[in-house]
Amino acid sequence: MSASHIKVPAEGQKIVAGQPIPNHPIIPYIEGDGIGVDITPVMIKVIDAAVRKAYGGEKKIHWMEVYAGEKSTRIYGPDEWLPKETFDALKEFAVAIKGPMTTPVGGGIRSLNVALRQELDLYQCVRPVRYFNGVPSPLKDPSKVDMVIFRENTEDIYAGIEWEPMSDGAKKVIAFLQNEMGVKKIRFPETSGIGIKPVSKEGTERLVRAAMQYAIDNDRASVTLVHKGNIMKFTEGAFRDFGYALAKNEFGAVELDGGPWCKFTNPKSGKEIIVKDVIADAFLQQILLRPAEYDVIATLNLNGDYVSDALAAQVGGIGIAPGANISDQYAVFEATHGTAPKYAGLDKVNPGSLILSAEMMLRHLGWTEAADLVIKGMEAAIADKQVTYDFARLMEGADEVSCSEFGDAMIARM
Ligand SMILES: NC(=O)C1=CN([C@@H]2O[C@H](COP(=O)(O)OP(=O)(O)OC[C@H]3O[C@@H](n4cnc5c(N)ncnc54)[C@H](OP(=O)(O)O)[C@@H]3O)[C@@H](O)[C@H]2O)C=CC1
Ligand SMILES: O=C(O)CCC(=O)C(=O)O
Numbered sequence: 001m002s003a004s005h006i007k008v009p010a011e012g013q014k015i016v017a018g019q020p021i022p023n024h025p026i027i028p029y030i031e032g033d034g035i036g037v038d039i040t041p042v043m044i045k046v047i048d049a050a051v052r053k054a055y056g057g058e059k060k061i062h063w064m065e066v067y068a069g070e071k072s073t074r075i076y077g078p079d080e081w082l083p084k085e086t087f088d089a090l091k092e093f094a095v096a097i098k099g100p101m102t103t104p105v106g107g108g109i110r111s112l113n114v115a116l117r118q119e120l121d122l123y124q125c126v127r128p129v130r131y132f133n134g135v136p137s138p139l140k141d142p143s144k145v146d147m148v149i150f151r152e153n154t155e156d157i158y159a160g161i162e163w164e165p166m167s168d169g170a171k172k173v174i175a176f177l178q179n180e181m182g183v184k185k186i187r188f189p190e191t192s193g194i195g196i197k198p199v200s201k202e203g204t205e206r207l208v209r210a211a212m213q214y215a216i217d218n219d220r221a222s223v224t225l226v227h228k229g230n231i232m233k234f235t236e237g238a239f240r241d242f243g244y245a246l247a248k249n250e251f252g253a254v255e256l257d258g259g260p261w262c263k264f265t266n267p268k269s270g271k272e273i274i275v276k277d278v279i280a281d282a283f284l285q286q287i288l289l290r291p292a293e294y295d296v297i298a299t300l301n302l303n304g305d306y307v308s309d310a311l312a313a314q315v316g317g318i319g320i321a322p323g324a325n326i327s328d329q330y331a332v333f334e335a336t337h338g339t340a341p342k343y344a345g346l347d348k349v350n351p352g353s354l355i356l357s358a359e360m361m362l363r364h365l366g367w368t369e370a371a372d373l374v375i376k377g378m379e380a381a382i383a384d385k386q387v388t389y390d391f392a393r394l395m396e397g398a399d400e401v402s403c404s405e406f407g408d409a410m411i412a413r414m
């Protein structure tokens with residue numbers, strides 16, 4: 001067993017699910033690979049400043065570094081990508097934040113991000129997409145984009161159940177499909193890789209339930225189920241059908257004009273919430289042409305991955321796209337983007353995604369005053385055109401600042 005490398009802060013308390021949030025919580029963080037080394041310290045500095053400004057010394061986060069990814073292999077040993085003590089800490093301390101982690105294409109290790117989501121059963125990937133005034137955008141009116149993506153985070157083809165082309169495993173699965181299931185549609189069986197796409201009733205229901213509850217709590221106008229159910233009938237189509245059934249059975253939705261769209265009354269605001277669905281390819285063009293028609297989005301894992309980056313691009317790119325991975329017990333906040341390796345260590349990229357992910361974390365803790373200060377700092381820095389390269393290259397008259405200078409610009413404007 002490897003030695004322990006996590007240093008628990010001497011001060012601060014654990015967050016325990018179901019109990020009030022302590023004023024001095026210990027929050028584990030994973031620095032992340034690639035640009036993690038740039039954005040994570042800036043995020044910590046900005047969040048500490050917001051918390052200090054909002055609460056004086058009354059509340060304070062005690063950060064605790066835990067290790068995963070490339071840094072972990074340097075500290076624990078060459079094959080230790082996700083040490084057990086990291087998992088244990090994420091469970092024990094309940095709320096955490098992470099930088100991005102590299103996943104090689106083709107061979108090599110499977111995604112550590114996906115492994116974390118599956119191991120901790122972080123079944124909701126929540127990615128809000130909103131416009132900040134002044135951010136460069138390819139849309140005529142980006143202020144119409146205001147959506148919150150609920151991406152199923154544990155199932156689908158994304159779970160990584162697959163066999164390499166021509167491997168014994170692929171041959172065995174293909175033989176089973178052909179001989180025992182009567183499958184004749186595998187065009188080149190000798191050389192095919194094979195992947196499995198599990199989509200369950202429980203998995204769909206808990207995700208759609210969370211999206212509907214979010215719509216109720218935040219007075220949103222609609223929940224859209226995004227799927228490719230015309231083609232993948234029993235996985236993506238089942239997602240749609242389970243979703244509509246849940247809306248009717250648990251939220252009392254009734255069909256509109258013979259269905260399948262339906263509506264129910266928000267028990268908190270008394271307003272109507274429409275539950276609708278759209279096929280994924282059509283959705284990708286409609287979010288460009290008629291973004292105002294979409295609000296809360298519930299979708300499967302792979303669709304959610306694509307939709308997250310596409311929607312982020314409409315409001316300035318993945319440099320300011322935040323996210324959270326949430327289960328009924330744990331939460332791990334993380335940016336939508338990856339490790340952007342060519343920028344690693346250059347103090348260049350936009351730390352906005354990770355900072356806004358931390359802002360979501362502050363709201364999750366109920367620290368809304370500090371969260372509001374983070375938004376204030378970001379809005380003001382962008383309004384003053386103090387922006388990183390990604391915005392500066394598209395904005396007239398911008399002052400290009402570094403990653404760390406952007407953090408300082410935010411702090412100065414809180
Ligand atoms: N949750 C996670 O940990 C995730 C991990 N990954 C992993 O990251 C690695 C790299 O993936 P890749 O597909 O290149 O995607 P990335 O998101 O890492 O980068 C793609 C491009 O997005 C832009 N970008 C990303 N982050 C920022 C930022 N903070 N500020 C400004 N611009 C940014 C850059 O654009 P430009 O070149 O135009 O400047 C960059 O080249 C892969 O191994 C992948 O698996 C990917 C997504 C999520
Ligand atoms: O795990 C990875 O490497 C990529 C994950 C990803 O793109 C995402 O979750 O948006």
Ligand SMILES: [Mg+2]
Pocket residue numbers: 305306308309336
């Ligand atoms: Mg992605």
